[in-house]
Amino acid sequence: MNTSLSDKDTGLLTALKAHFSGEMIGARIKLICLFINALCKVKTINYDRLASGFEVNAKKNSFYRRIQRFMAEFELPMKTISRLIFRLLPEKTDLTLVLDRTNWKFGSKNINLLRLGASYKNVAFPLMFTMLDKRGNSNTRERIELLKNILLGLVKKLSTSF
Incomplete structure (x- = not known):
């Protein structure tokens, strides 16, 4: 290549x-x-x-x-990257939004990521993520904030295209 x-x-x-x-x-x-x-x-x-x-x-x-x-x-800029990824997907229908969280340690530091992605043909493309300052699961408030970030970015983009 x-x-x-x-x-x-x-x-x-x-x-x-x-x-x-x-x-x-x-x-x-x-x-x-x-x-x-x-x-x-x-x-x-x-x-x-x-x-x-x-x-x-x-x-x-x-x-x-x-x-x-x-x-x-x-x-x-995460919102710009997520719009690019979404724009490059060949199909915009039949996408599934997926939330995923992963947690691991780097030395004594906890790395905890909550990610939102779009699943297309069984491949998840990351759209947004947030670092959680704790170990373990995310809570409802944290998940809602992540979804609000992506939705606000899409709404702003749509409103500027009219």
């Missing part, structure tokens, strides 16, 4: 440019496109392996640092 974006415009890059227009600079959009292509190629989130999946005229260490800086310094 060729993950270079040299002089050609790929379908993914075109979709990302259209979606993120006015929200982020072109170089960052291109990096996200390269990042997605590299993820598909190497099938891991290990930064060292990801850096080797970028087929560009730069040293692997240069892309390793670029990935580190991007992940540490840039915050992708």
Whole structure:
């Protein structure tokens, strides 16, 4: 699989440019496109392996640092990403919203994620998530807040398109 974006415009890059227009600079959009292509190629989130999946005229260490800086310094707006994922789904009907929670420990720190996704052909695509500052199950209030976030984002998007 060729993950270079040299002089050609790929379908993914075109979709990302259209979606993120006015929200982020072109170089960052291109990096996200390269990042997605590299993820598909190497099938891991290990930064060292990801850096080797970028087929560009730069040293692997240069892309390793670029990935580190991007992940540490840039915050992708979750609502914008969830709208992109929803927009890219080929079918908008017969989707099932799924709530899932996972909890694990990283050293002494609890990592507890409550996620909302859309299930399409038995694959769940994440739309939103929230970090729970506790161990164990989510409660009704936490689940409602997550749903409100996604629904408010959709309502705002729909109201601006009229």
